[in-house]
Amino acid sequence: MKVVVTARNFSTDDKTALQMLKNAEFEVEDHSKEDIGSGTNEEYIRSLVLDADAVICGPEKVSNKAIAESKNLKIVSRRGIGYDSIDIDFCKKNGIAVARALGTVEGSVAESVIAYILYFARRIDLQSESMNKGEWKRIMTPGAKSHTLGLIGFGGIGKEIAKRAVPFGMDVLYYGRHPKDEFGANYAELDELLAKSDYVSINVPLNESTVNMIDKKIFSKMKDGAILINTARSGIVDTNALVDALKSGKLSGAAIDVFDNEPCTDSPLIGLPNVVLTPHTAPFTKENFHMVNGDSIRKMRTGVVLVNPARGGLFDHQAVLEGLKEGKIGALAMDVYEDEKNYLRKDLKGESTGDAVFDQLISREDVIYTAHTAFYTDRAIFNMIETTVENLWEYGQTGSCAHELT
16 A cells, blocks of 8 residues: 655654554655645645555645545545545545544643633733732632533543543533533533533534534523633634624633634734633734844843743844843743744755844854744654554554544
8 A cells, every 4th residue: 555645744853653654564655854734735735646545644735636536545644633624525425534643632732721711710810910010919710610611522622621621620511413421521402501601612623514603693692701712723613703702791701722824913803801812823913023122131130041932923033132142131942933934844954044143043052943843742743643554554454444534
């Protein structure tokens, strides 16, 4: 069986992933070192997979045309859990199996959901802000115990959230396709869940049936003062309806980790006081662009160590470089850099990037630079690779696999 790998960074430098495939006696064509992603031309992807028996892909679009013209294709295995870049129904009609790497990132997503809940439940940020102003001002917060969490979708992520929420004393309801009470969570019809839940977490995939699933009508059915959490896909929620619900007070808050166009710079959610936008996807506005600049650096303690795993545009790197040279800044650790796409995933060894500030920063002994890998861990990547390979091996042996979607 010939396996074509288009998933970027599937093959690490130690070749572990490729060796796993070869050990399973697959013929491998590896394109994982290429700059392939969600914006990659569909025709190019089609040209790569035409003679494949199996494809291991990332978020890049594997078009219906590519699938129809790949006469030997038997399975498309997603290195990850999202599959909105693949037409599941079209694959099914054409006898193509689709699988994904379940069990690899669900725990991490669940941790984020719990973090959002605790943010609103305890408002540590407001208490810390008050203390740092020299105030002793106790803030009565609602806490999480005895509050109700509603999970729309009860797959791998939903179940991991339930595992973590129940020990906090939360009542957990879920709505899903296959009702089966587990991990202390109880099934409820959607309307009941919406009416009772203090927090509603979206955990379903984006497909034709879930596009704008959470709309004005759904918001009207939610409990007054509820909080919406979306770590799934932006297209599941009608953003304009969400904004209206927040501004009217129908919802008291929202935590959003996904946006229509990422990186996003124009979301109507930006600036709303009762919304949490996480750093991985939070866009830049005039107010926070280069928030670490000459003025803010002068106010910092001498010898401060700056760490930026969020977004490069938060830092004025020229000012940071000057701070390092002057000794105001003791050290810098950065995982992101403004306009980093010009430098990432390219072999520039022994060459200048053309950016004098960047070149000087990465040449300094007091600067650590990692190429936007803060969200990767060996275990997470290995788990995704291992599950993906197991999907292909199991399918090759039996004609189906445990994580098959079609």
